[in-house]
Amino acid sequence: MSVLAFTPVVLRTPTSVKASFPCQPRPKFRTTVSFASAPATQIGFSDPFVLQLAETLEDSHSPSPLPSLQNLRDTSSESLLSTPWPSRRDEAFRFTDTSLIRQSQILPVTQPPKVGNLATGSEDTNFSHLFIADGFLVNSIPCASSLPDGVFIGSLSSDSSDGIREKLSSLFSDFQWGDMFWSLNGLGAPDVTVIYVPAGVRVETPIHLKYLSVEGREGGSKVLPLSNPRVFVVVEDGGEIGIIEEFVSSEGNENKCYWSNSVLEVVIGKGAKVKHSYVQNQSFNSAHIKWTSVRQESESRYELVEASSGGKLSRHNLHIQQLGPDTETEVSTFHLSAGDQTQDLHSRLIFDHPRAYSRQLHKCIIAHSSGQAVFDGNVRVNRYAQQTDAGQLTRSLLLEPRATVNVKPNLQIIADDVKCSHGAAISDLEEDQLFYMRARGVDLDTARKALVFSFGKEVVDRLPHSYLREGVERQVKEVLRRLTSENE
Amino acid sequence: MAQRLSISSSSRPSVLPTPNSSAAYSSSNRVPFNFNFLPHPIHPIRLCNGSTNHRRLSVSRLAATALPSVDSDDSAGASGKKPLLEVKDLKAVIAETGQEILKGVNLVVNEGEVHAIMGKNGSGKSTFSKVLVGHPHYEVTGGSVIFKGENLLDMEPEDRSLAGLFMSFQSPVEIPGVSNSDFLNMAYNARRRKLALPELGPIEFYAYLFPKLELVNMKSDFLNRNVNEGFSGGERKRNEILQLAVLEADLSVLDEIDSGLDVDALQDVAKAVNGLLTPKKSVLMVTHYRRLLEFIKPAFVHIMEDGRIIKTGDIEIVSLLEKEGYKAMSTS
Numbered sequence: 001m002s003v004l005a006f007t008p009v010v011l012r013t014p015t016s017v018k019a020s021f022p023c024q025p026r027p028k029f030r031t032t033v034s035f036a037s038a039p040a041t042q043i044g045f046s047d048p049f050v051l052q053l054a055e056t057l058e059d060s061h062s063p064s065p066l067p068s069l070q071n072l073r074d075t076s077s078e079s080l081l082s083t084p085w086p087s088r089r090d091e092a093f094r095f096t097d098t099s100l101i102r103q104s105q106i107l108p109v110t111q112p113p114k115v116g117n118l119a120t121g122s123e124d125t126n127f128s129h130l131f132i133a134d135g136f137l138v139n140s141i142p143c144a145s146s147l148p149d150g151v152f153i154g155s156l157s158s159d160s161s162d163g164i165r166e167k168l169s170s171l172f173s174d175f176q177w178g179d180m181f182w183s184l185n186g187l188g189a190p191d192v193t194v195i196y197v198p199a200g201v202r203v204e205t206p207i208h209l210k211y212l213s214v215e216g217r218e219g220g221s222k223v224l225p226l227s228n229p230r231v232f233v234v235v236e237d238g239g240e241i242g243i244i245e246e247f248v249s250s251e252g253n254e255n256k257c258y259w260s261n262s263v264l265e266v267v268i269g270k271g272a273k274v275k276h277s278y279v280q281n282q283s284f285n286s287a288h289i290k291w292t293s294v295r296q297e298s299e300s301r302y303e304l305v306e307a308s309s310g311g312k313l314s315r316h317n318l319h320i321q322q323l324g325p326d327t328e329t330e331v332s333t334f335h336l337s338a339g340d341q342t343q344d345l346h347s348r349l350i351f352d353h354p355r356a357y358s359r360q361l362h363k364c365i366i367a368h369s370s371g372q373a374v375f376d377g378n379v380r381v382n383r384y385a386q387q388t389d390a391g392q393l394t395r396s397l398l399l400e401p402r403a404t405v406n407v408k409p410n411l412q413i414i415a416d417d418v419k420c421s422h423g424a425a426i427s428d429l430e431e432d433q434l435f436y437m438r439a440r441g442v443d444l445d446t447a448r449k450a451l452v453f454s455f456g457k458e459v460v461d462r463l464p465h466s467y468l469r470e471g472v473e474r475q476v477k478e479v480l481r482r483l484t485s486e487n488e
Numbered sequence: 489m490a491q492r493l494s495i496s497s498s499s500r501p502s503v504l505p506t507p508n509s510s511a512a513y514s515s516s517n518r519v520p521f522n523f524n525f526l527p528h529p530i531h532p533i534r535l536c537n538g539s540t541n542h543r544r545l546s547v548s549r550l551a552a553t554a555l556p557s558v559d560s561d562d563s564a565g566a567s568g569k570k571p572l573l574e575v576k577d578l579k580a581v582i583a584e585t586g587q588e589i590l591k592g593v594n595l596v597v598n599e600g601e602v603h604a605i606m607g608k609n610g611s612g613k614s615t616f617s618k619v620l621v622g623h624p625h626y627e628v629t630g631g632s633v634i635f636k637g638e639n640l641l642d643m644e645p646e647d648r649s650l651a652g653l654f655m656s657f658q659s660p661v662e663i664p665g666v667s668n669s670d671f672l673n674m675a676y677n678a679r680r681r682k683l684a685l686p687e688l689g690p691i692e693f694y695a696y697l698f699p700k701l702e703l704v705n706m707k708s709d710f711l712n713r714n715v716n717e718g719f720s721g722g723e724r725k726r727n728e729i730l731q732l733a734v735l736e737a738d739l740s741v742l743d744e745i746d747s748g749l750d751v752d753a754l755q756d757v758a759k760a761v762n763g764l765l766t767p768k769k770s771v772l773m774v775t776h777y778r779r780l781l782e783f784i785k786p787a788f789v790h791i792m793e794d795g796r797i798i799k800t801g802d803i804e805i806v807s808l809l810e811k812e813g814y815k816a817m818s819t820s
Contacts, residue, residue: 430661431624432661433661433662435623435624435645436657436660436661437663437671437674437675438622438644438645438649439621439622439648439649439655439657440649440671440675440678440731440735441649441675441678441679441735442646442674442675443646443678444644444646446674446678450666450670450671450674451665453665454663454664454666
């Protein structure tokens with residue numbers, strides 16, 4: 001695409017879009033975008049790459065009959081008009097290199113892929129399973145015992161979701177904190193998978209969402225198939241549920257290139273509880289961008305445990321908005337960068353109401369000299385969030401020379417009666433512990449491996465289900481073993 | 489039995505006149521000296537009773553054998569003892585600052601002997617044990633250490649441990665994330681590998697481990713906890729003794745194993761250590777107080793001052809120490 005001289009597009013009156021773009025192929029937006037509803041003045045530059053991508057996403061599916069989904073697409077495309085591709089000069093992407101995506105040709109996956117037998121048998125049959133392949137909900141296996149009454153799990157467009165669409169449409173609200181990837185997902189998601197828990201209902205068995213990336217190209221091909229899975233979880237007052245998200249490549253695709261751009265929105269009602277586990281184990285040539293946006297009403301509890309070890313570029317954007325007092329939030333994340341990988345966590349916790357309790361623990365291991373990890377932990381304790389108790393701790397293990405980690409814990413505190421702490425430590429393995437093990441006859445190499453593994457174990461042990469823990473442990477051991485055999 | 493050394497079965501101690509006779513020891517080391525046929529433990533030989541004239545023995549190369557708190561069978565099977573550890577004129581400095589701590593330590597520990605080292609704070613007792621184990625904070629600047637006939641100072645810490653040297657740390661470090669059972673399993677398998685024995689899987693290892701747990705009077709639920717994480721001082725010390733029991737070391741260096749232990753815990757630890765002693769295994773204790781020595785009876789007590797061992801005797805020295813303090817040691 002040629003570089004252009006941009007004239008700022010000032011969107012004030014409902015003018016036609018066409019007149020404003022100088023010497024550009026007109027973006028063929030079939031939807032009528034009403035600019036009257038846009039904020040007063042929105043000055044932005046339109047990025048041709050983004051526009052072209054938006055166009056392809058538009059073309060990838062037909063307009064949806066559902067007004068809420070169509071509305072989502074409209075607002076997303078509107079924001080994409082004025083959102084440039086993030087560059088290293090944007091604070092949010094200062095340390096994260098997105099050239100893997102930027103320099104590839106992006107092909108949205110338009111049809112649900114053909115997948116063979118999805119149930120691999122290793123899952124716990126007590127859980128409900130949903131299989132989302134390339135953004136399309138392709139299969140669901142209900143759990144052995146039936147779900148409580150009123151609980152709905154399925155796609156928004158399916159017929160059975162009629163009853164709840166009314167309830168959900170009021171909850172689809174505009175997200176002010178999203179970035180370009182959020183909007184891309186909003187525009188390109190073929191459907192929304194909904195998990196709905198009515199008031200007071202406790203769902204005993206967790207819901208396991210398995211995201212498969214089926215379409216993939218060979219490494220180095222510079223073509224990235226793009227999938228936009230979108231999941232919306234609503235737990236009404238007093239409800240409880242456990243959600244497990246697992247991102248994997250489908251069999252045989254372990255080294256393929258693809259881009260998974262997913263969004264999970266969680267609305268937690270008053271007094272409700274959600275336990276969220278997120279395991280990412282995608283191909284080492286893939287791009288993985290995920291948004292998790294959580295809204296917590298008063299007295300609710302949200303717990304997140306994350307373990308990410310895959311992806312060449314893996315970025316998790318976590319946004320937790322407090323909508324009422326006395327909430328509890330616990331976030332534990334573990335990132336492993338064992339090759340030429342970037343593991344990125346950008347989290348934001350916003351407190352506007354008093355007496356919140358939150359703890360955040362982030363651990364990352366960078367075990368390769370080209371590996372990189374990024375952490376940006378933002379906590380905003382605003383004016384009315386008195387007696388907030390917020391703690392944040394990030395510990396990084398740098399094991400190889402030239403490995404990089406960029407940590408930016410940042411707390412923005414306006415309230416004056418709060419207890420907030422943050423800590424960051426970046427180190428190699430502890431000498432004392434290594435010596436203790438050597439003095440017991442364990443050779444240096446084994447001791448290092450054991451200590452590296454145990455570093456991540458603190459977070460991995462918080463995963464609530466043993467098969468998940470074992471899976472992650474196996475994965476980490478395998479990655480570390482491969483590393484040492486490479487070095488030999 | 490042809491290797492019986494010149495020290496005969498007489499009950500009088502004889503002081504080896506010159507260091508050259510150690511050659512006699514080293515040659516005997518190569519021949520496997522099998523104690524298994526000995527029906528009785530060797531009779532503890534009492535050194536000059538009541539005499540305060542212990543200075544003669546400061547060379548401390550005695551072939552006299554002693555086993556603590558064993559039955560007083562008067563069997564005359566006192567063969568010569570192989571030296572397990574020979575420290576000659578060991579000098580060491582702190583690696584970072586170059587400050588000299590050990591200024592020429594001489595010590596011989598034979599198989600089956602229990603030694604104790606006492607001394608003022610800062611005399612170099614802990615440094616001595618750390619140097620033996622190979623701690624990176626210290627650098628050896630002179631002297632030699634021979635352990636089981638091999639040069640100890642050339643070996644890496646893990647090799648020293650595999651050779652049969654065990655040190656129990658004064659303040660054991662926490663290793664969060666590594667469970668006790670995993671840690672012991674790793675250490676034990678490393679030892680088995682060295683002895684060319686097949687490694688044990690977790691279940692077989694547990695079967696091996698269980699009686700050792702009873703020996704140190706610890707419950708099995710502690711195995712699932714992480715190494716020393718959240719352990720009290722006494723629990724850490726007992727964990728050290730458990731590791732000693734599992735690894736079956738030949739020479740255990742116990743650095744202030746009694747510090748921070750209550751009376752019951754101390755008895756447990758002492759019982760465990762005594763239970764592990766055999767005619768071939770030795771113990772070197774570093775301690776401040778008599779209390780431990782009541783339970784684990786040493787044959788030799790050394791007083792360390794200013795980086796050197798200045799006095800050697802038996803437990804009677806301790807009485808003198810408690811009455812008159814360390815001053816009495818240097819002046820008498």
